[in-house]
Amino acid sequence: MVGVMKRGAGRWMSRLLLCWSFVLLCFAGGAVGRGEAKSIVYIPADDRPVSLGYVVDTLQASGCQLIVPPAELLAGRGRAGKPEALWQWLAEQAPAADAFVLSGDTLIYGGLVDSRTHELPGFILEGRLQRFAGLRLMNARAPVYVFATLMRSPKMSIGGMEPVYYEKYGGALFQLTALQDEAELRGLSEEEQSKLQGLEASLPQEYLSDWLERRAKNYQINTGLLALLKQKQLDYLLLGRDDTSPFSRSHQEFRSLQPLVRDLPAGTFASFPGADQLGMVLLTRASNRLAGKRPSVYVRYAAGAGPDTLASYEDQPLGLTVVDHIKAAGGQVAATAQQADLVLYLNTPLNGKTEEADVFTNLPVREERTEKLAQQMAEDIRAGRLVAMADVAYANGADNSLLQAMFKQGLLDKLAAYSGWNTASNTLGYALGQGLLARNMDDKERKRLLAVRYLEDWAYQANIRPEVCWEVVYLNQGRTEYLSWLNPEATARTNEKLQRFARRFLWIDPAAIRVAYPWDRMFDLAVAVAP
CATH class of the missing domain: 3.40.50 (Rossmann fold)
Incomplete structure (x- = not known):
């Protein structure tokens, strides 16, 4: 039975990749753009559409030339990124760059999810961190913009986005560290103090230690990135606070970084909530700076x-x-x-x-x-x-x-x-x-990008996703975070519903719509509208 499911999974995965190649068009692993546009070397946080496909599509539509690594080097669902190969690729591409926009999480850990789940020793992480200083030797004229994240502390997480134990104990880990943060800032009531003590006693020590040790490594790497920025080895650092809260471990760690931030040159550093938008924001900065x-x-x-x-x-x-x-x-x-x-x-x-x-x-x-x-x-x-x-x-x-x-x-x-x-x-x-x-x-490209966002954000995320979850996933006793054999049916049903939506609300040909679930979960949809 297991063997049959694996063979079936291979067939639908092949079809999925073919569909996703439509979304990515032809830009992975090379230069994308028009004419003699300035070239930006871009390394994303992973291969999700919001990190890679949509971002590159936007910059391409604006006439910018991006140089992006081969997709197989980037982190994917269930696939770690390849930092060593990416550093080699970056060295090869560096001389042609007019600017660098680089994910620190990818070049140090392998990717965004890898930054939360890796088992890498500190000396390997530190060695990769110091390679950023070498970019000036490869290309002294190109500004270096780096984005990275403070390791997130979500209230819950499923589907392998955190260590396995987080599915069971993530809520308790969040509550524990949120109370510790609150205790530092304003103190706790007797009831809150009792709750904190109960959480400390009930959480398995090995899981708490594992999570905190990985966070300590992330914190150390981020202090190292700030040091490189202060040494002017980087031109700009954007530190995202991924899935955070007013009281949380992420909030506590960012507060601890403040003495280092105060000494930085003005206009070289920013930190705000979020992770998935960081590449888009820094590429926009690079495009604006290159255009003066x-x-x-x-x-x-x-x-x-x-x-x-x-x-x-x-x-x-x-x-x-x-x-x-x-x-x-x-x-x-x-x-x-x-x-x-x-x-x-x-x-x-x-x-x-x-x-x-x-x-x-x-x-x-x-x-x-x-x-x-x-x-x-x-x-x-x-x-x-x-x-x-x-x-x-x-x-x-x-x-x-x-x-x-x-x-x-x-x-x-x-x-x-x-x-x-x-x-x-x-x-x-x-x-x-x-x-x-x-x-x-041009007007045609602007409207195409708008159509993609309406299809994903309005039609799918706010309306169609719950429908397909019930009609396809739950009805067949599947899981939204692992579509597996239901991926083809979910894809077909979603594509049909999006085409129906487009006929009613949008100006595009519904037949031009293609969708895929490249991370095999309902949350991440790839939408393409053919030019």
Whole structure:
């Protein structure tokens, strides 16, 4: 039986890879772009669409030439990245680069997930870290932009994204370290102190030690990256705080890094929540710097909490995160919309608390808040301004009320960019990056990228994903985090539903849509729209 399942898995995986090759087109392992554009060597956090496919597609559409490594060297689902081979590849490509945008997690651990699960000794990690200093010798003129992450401390995790024990004990590990962080900041009540002691007694010591030791290595590597930045071996460092909370181990560790951050040259470092948007943000910065531009961004919020929103999976107010993203992308905050190169809208929840997009209240009904937001967007567009929408009212999907309002007002294909996926910072980084790069795109490419985001963030994440989970996965007693033999059926059902959605709401030919589940789980969809 096992042998039969493996052979079947091989057949559907082959079909999956063929479909994903459609999504990636022809850019992995070489240069992508047009004409004599500046060349950026880009090493992503892994091979997920949000790290590689969508990012490269965006930069290609803006006329930028990216040099990316062969996909087989990058981390994939159940496949560790190959740092040694990537360093060799990087040395070969370095002389041709006008800029480097590099994932520290990939070049040190192998990838984002590898940074949380590896068993590597400290001396190997330190040796890879020091190789960043050698980039100046390979190419002294190209700026070096590096992004990395503080190891995340999620409230839960399944599907092999953390060590195996995290599926059972992750909630307790999070609660333990969150209470320790809170104790340092403001002290604990007797009840909280009792809970902390109970967690300390109940958690298996070997799991706690393993998790904390890996975190200590990550912390040491991040201090090393800060040292390289201070020594001017790096030009910019972006440190993402992946899946964090106001009280968490990640928040505690970042606080401990502050004395090192204060001594850094101005304008060389940023840290904010999120991980999956970091490549997009730094590539936008590199593109702006190479073009000699510092675009200005004016920010508008929906009615309600607005900049005071504290989004799920994040540890600081949204208003601070927005400003941090704009600066990290090589931009500046504009005083007025009239002075701005881009007007960035934030669709924030009225009460400042983001729920999951699949909550039953996320209905396509008329709301005064979203109607007014759509009307204001229409006014900016009529005034000739570039408008981007970061739809952060919900986590992991679009606000159906907002998108319906935009559809009724004929705005969907008028925006410079739209994003509404995963965490608020993930959404923000994509909306900002694609919005700032849109000025370099022709109209056809801008609309194609918009269609991809509406298909994934609005149609799929907020609506179709729960449907396919019930119709295909749960009905067949499968698992959403390991589709396995259900992958072909889920792919076909999703593609059919997206085509139906496109016929109703979008301007594209539904037959041009192709989808895949490259990480064999419902959370990560790859969407392509043929030019």
